Amino acid sequence: xxxxxxxxxxxxxxxxxxxxxxxxxxxxxxxxxxxxxxxxxxxxxxxxxxxxxxxxxxxxxxxxxxxxxxxxxxxxxxxxxxxxxxxxxxxxxxxxxxxxxxxxxxxxxxxxxxxxxxxxxxxxxxxxxxxxxxxxxxxxxxxxxxxxxxxxxxxxxxxxxxxxxxxxxxxxxxxxxxxxxxxxxxxxxxxxxxxxxxxxxxxxxxxxxxxxxxxxxxxxxxxxxxxxxxxxxxxxxxxxxxxxxxxxxxxxxxxxxxxxxxxxxxxxxxxxxxxxxxxxxxxxxxxxxxxxxxxxxxxxxxxxxxxxxxxxxxxxxxxxxx
Numbered sequence: 001x002x003x004x005x006x007x008x009x010x011x012x013x014x015x016x017x018x019x020x021x022x023x024x025x026x027x028x029x030x031x032x033x034x035x036x037x038x039x040x041x042x043x044x045x046x047x048x049x050x051x052x053x054x055x056x057x058x059x060x061x062x063x064x065x066x067x068x069x070x071x072x073x074x075x076x077x078x079x080x081x082x083x084x085x086x087x088x089x090x091x092x093x094x095x096x097x098x099x100x101x102x103x104x105x106x107x108x109x110x111x112x113x114x115x116x117x118x119x120x121x122x123x124x125x126x127x128x129x130x131x132x133x134x135x136x137x138x139x140x141x142x143x144x145x146x147x148x149x150x151x152x153x154x155x156x157x158x159x160x161x162x163x164x165x166x167x168x169x170x171x172x173x174x175x176x177x178x179x180x181x182x183x184x185x186x187x188x189x190x191x192x193x194x195x196x197x198x199x200x201x202x203x204x205x206x207x208x209x210x211x212x213x214x215x216x217x218x219x220x221x222x223x224x225x226x227x228x229x230x231x232x233x234x235x236x237x238x239x240x241x242x243x244x245x246x247x248x249x250x251x252x253x254x255x256x257x258x259x260x261x262x263x264x265x266x267x268x269x270x271x272x273x274x275x276x277x278x279x280x281x282x283x284x285x286x287x288x289x290x291x292x293x294x295x296x297x298x299x300x301x302x303x304x305x306x307x308x309x310x311x312x313x314x315x316x317x318x319x320x321x322x
Contacts, residue, residue: 009308013301020297021079021290025072028286075290089285097276097288098295104174105265105272106299108191109257113250115196116257120203121246127204128211129234139204146201152263154194159267162190172269191264198260199253206249210242244311251307255300 066074078085084094127139162168170190175183214220215238223233262274269275273292280288 006305006309009305013305016301017294017297018076021076021294022072024290024293025075026068028289029068029071031284079294084291085287087280087285087288089283089288094288094291098273098291101271101273101276102295104270105258105261105274108188108195108261108265108270108272109254109299111188111192112195112199112257112260113254115192116199116203116253117250119196119200121207123200123204124207124246125211125234125239127208128215131212140208143201143204146197147205149198151194151198151260152267154197155191155264155267158190158194170268174269174271187268187270191261191268191270194264195257195260199257202253203246203249207242207246210245211238214238214242247307247311251304254303255296258296258299 075085084098086093087097123139123143127136130136159169162170170187171183174187177184220233220238224230258274261270261272262277264270265272265275266278273295277289277292279285280292
């Protein structure tokens with residue numbers, strides 16, 4: 001039963017990736033501008049001085065004159081053979097660039113998820129246990145701020161505050177964890193905290209609502225009437241059941257964290273998939289953009305598949321109803 005449930009979820013994930021590839025491929029082809037002109041003119045400068053013969057030759061070489069469905073099928077067959085293609089602007093294999101950038105983005109999103117859980121679950125627990133108290137109102141206010149404040153605005157304000165108050169900014173040149181642990185920590189800590197704060201706000205509100213709902217159930221009242229200590233009720237009964245909706249939210253928020261990494265990587269100079277996606281869009285490097293978008297989609301699918309597995313383990317009714 002569990003295997004059938006997981007196969008169904010995996011099939012849904014593959015279908016979502018195929019649809020994402022179709023949408024991204026089509027949208028990139030209808031954007032205004034000329035890829036060949038952008039390449040030959042160095043990003044669009046001096047486009048009028050590029051000979052038309054050179055433009056036509058490059059368009060033919062890139063297959064831009066082929067029917068759009070033939071271009072898509074060729075690209076899809078390449079993906080099926082694990083051939084990600086080459087960058088239009090640099091000529092290098094996209095897989096090489098992805099292997100360097102993907103660990104940076106995954107590290108940023110993973111640590112931000114850990115921070116959001118470390119902040120959100122305790123905050124939601126405190127808010128639920130001390131419901132309608134000043135502590136509850138204060139926690140909910142901070143959570144609402146986290147949901148309302150855009151990540152890019154908070155990142156810019158953070159950098160300005162570091163410069164104005166302390167005369168310090170994070171290192172601009174990226175260092176890996178193995179090369180320079182301290183420099184790596186300085187460059188990653190603020191993007192992680194900013195992304196984690198936004199994620200913690202949603203987790204806090206969700207866990208508070210779930211915990212309040214569980215605490216109002218009959219078996220909790222029965223346990224209290226039998227004299228079971230409140231701590232045992234919370235840790236032994238309420239928290240596990242209240243965690244189920246929160247686990248689902250974590251999977252959804254991971255997509256949000258990956259999307260937020262696009263902006264924060266650019267602001268803090270992190271060489272991740274997000275900053276690479278921005279550069280590729282600016283250069284109209286469609287091949288790189290498509291692969292990076294599918295990478296984001298695949299990461300979200302895999303994380304949600306893991307969430308589904310954990311959900312099925314914690315609640316057998318999920319797999320029995322698949």
